[in-house]
Amino acid sequence: MRRSSCSSSTLFFAVTLLTLSVVVSSQLTANFYSTTCPNLLQIVRREVQRAIMTEMRMAASLLRLHFHDCFVNGCDASILLDGSDGEKFAAPNLNSARGFEVIDSIKSAVESQCSGVVSCADILALVARDSVLLSGGISWRVPLGRRDGLVANQTGANVALPAPFDALNTIIAKFAAVGLNSTDVVSLSGGHTIGQARCATFSNRLFNFSNGAPDSTLESSMLADLQNLCPQNSDGNKTTAFDRNSTDLFDNHYFQNLINNKGLLSSDQILYSSNESNSTTRSLVESYSTNQKLFFSDFANSMIKMGNISPLTGSSGEIRRNCRAINT
Ligand code: HEM
Ligand SMILES: *[C@@H]1O[C@H](CO)[C@@H](O)[C@H](O)[C@H]1NC(C)=O
Ligand SMILES: *[C@@H]1O[C@H](CO)[C@@H](O)[C@H](O)[C@H]1NC(C)=O
Ligand SMILES: *[C@@H]1O[C@H](CO)[C@@H](O)[C@H](O)[C@H]1NC(C)=O
Numbered sequence: 001m002r003r004s005s006c007s008s009s010t011l012f013f014a015v016t017l018l019t020l021s022v023v024v025s026s027q028l029t030a031n032f033y034s035t036t037c038p039n040l041l042q043i044v045r046r047e048v049q050r051a052i053m054t055e056m057r058m059a060a061s062l063l064r065l066h067f068h069d070c071f072v073n074g075c076d077a078s079i080l081l082d083g084s085d086g087e088k089f090a091a092p093n094l095n096s097a098r099g100f101e102v103i104d105s106i107k108s109a110v111e112s113q114c115s116g117v118v119s120c121a122d123i124l125a126l127v128a129r130d131s132v133l134l135s136g137g138i139s140w141r142v143p144l145g146r147r148d149g150l151v152a153n154q155t156g157a158n159v160a161l162p163a164p165f166d167a168l169n170t171i172i173a174k175f176a177a178v179g180l181n182s183t184d185v186v187s188l189s190g191g192h193t194i195g196q197a198r199c200a201t202f203s204n205r206l207f208n209f210s211n212g213a214p215d216s217t218l219e220s221s222m223l224a225d226l227q228n229l230c231p232q233n234s235d236g237n238k239t240t241a242f243d244r245n246s247t248d249l250f251d252n253h254y255f256q257n258l259i260n261n262k263g264l265l266s267s268d269q270i271l272y273s274s275n276e277s278n279s280t281t282r283s284l285v286e287s288y289s290t291n292q293k294l295f296f297s298d299f300a301n302s303m304i305k306m307g308n309i310s311p312l313t314g315s316s317g318e319i320r321r322n323c324r325a326i327n328t
């Protein structure tokens, strides 16, 4: 009896040590692949450059993929899994998320030099950084060592991802649910300085937003433009730029636009216009609108925080061979 309780406490001690060492090794590090795939960063940079030369908007689409990956079951490339129960069919992604073919070709380029070593989740994180940098934005060292998940979570994507119709408190709560605060909400929303949105995501503001009138926090000439682009009862698939001033340039115009009531989505404009929350969002919008350096450094910090959401490390998950399917 005594012996067995002694050995079980020894076992407990050993398991505790093992767990600790797993926790320690689970930290992501920028040099994770420096010996196993020394050219990784150059390969990804070159492939993102190639994709952007074909279509500049792709930088925005690729940045968004990392965000939509990380908010659902952590940054585990779950968004890339094909299949009818996949996240691609969740409301925030359907007819919207794009860039999957580009990720496929980057993965192939990486596999051809370092087979079976680099996760799809890490590729998404590097691609997001390069998309921002190659659009004129800031760079940062990307922590690496994530592994790929074994399941997609369509319900999770519907629940966890913020919607353009959400109230500010709801958006802040969805960020808080993954460990991000209201500073992260504002800095990361600055990702909307590049890319486009479909009429379906903002047409609720244009005609009968409240009491039969358009959203009063949408500037009148931009309102007229958007009403023209997205007439009532029209197909919601037409797109327009978030930042009408410098569509493809990663800069702080997004925040200047908000101050001029030229935010595209309701979820953009409320960061500045909402009176529903005693959060820091309004004053941060003001700061970023006049201080691009501050926006860039906060954005980089927030991207690193977002990239750290529940990564799979150690022996959890796997290194997918094909980003669209788990290994068989
Ligand atoms: C704060 C909550 C957010 C909401 C409600 C939101 C919502 C949206 C919506 C509705 C679209 C347009 C989708 C379409 O029409 O198909 C969009 C596009 C985009 N989002 Fe967000 N988003 C949010 C945060 C973020 C974050 C944190 C990032 C990245 C840091 C981001 C990056 C982008 C980019 C780059 C695009 C353009 C994609 C393209 O042109 O293909 N968004 N977002
Ligand atoms: C799916 O995502 C939701 C919301 O993030 C989470 O609560 C749930 O545990 C996830 N389910 C699985 C099976 O991972
Ligand atoms: C959000 O978190 C960052 C650290 O990650 C911190 O510097 C910042 O002050 C926080 N913002 C708020 C509003 O708490
Ligand atoms: C606006 O929408 C509300 C409810 O959604 C409806 O009751 C009202 O009749 C609409 N007003 C106009 C002018 O269409």
Ligand SMILES: *[C@@H]1O[C@H](CO)[C@@H](O)[C@H](O)[C@H]1NC(C)=O
Binding pocket: 095, 200, 235, 236, 237
């Ligand atoms: C948008 O286009 C897709 C196909 O690309 C279609 O299935 C969908 O119904 C369209 N949405 C709207 C609102 O027309």
Ligand SMILES: *[C@@H]1O[C@H](CO)[C@@H](O)[C@H](O)[C@H]1NC(C)=O
Binding pocket: 245, 253, 256, 257, 260
């Ligand atoms: C466009 O950007 C310039 C700075 O390059 C700024 O002066 C101007 O106010 C911006 N216009 C709008 C509509 O945001």
Ligand SMILES: *[C@@H]1O[C@H](CO)[C@@H](O)[C@H](O)[C@H]1NC(C)=O
Binding pocket: 275, 276
């Ligand atoms: C917030 O603004 C709305 C109008 O947009 C107004 O009706 C409401 O009273 C305001 N609430 C507060 C707490 O100031």
Ligand SMILES: *[C@@H]1O[C@H](CO)[C@@H](O)[C@H](O)[C@H]1NC(C)=O
Binding pocket: 277, 278, 279
């Ligand atoms: C905002 O203020 C209200 C009272 O005005 C308070 O109940 C709430 O806790 C505050 N929220 C935050 C995030 O500080």
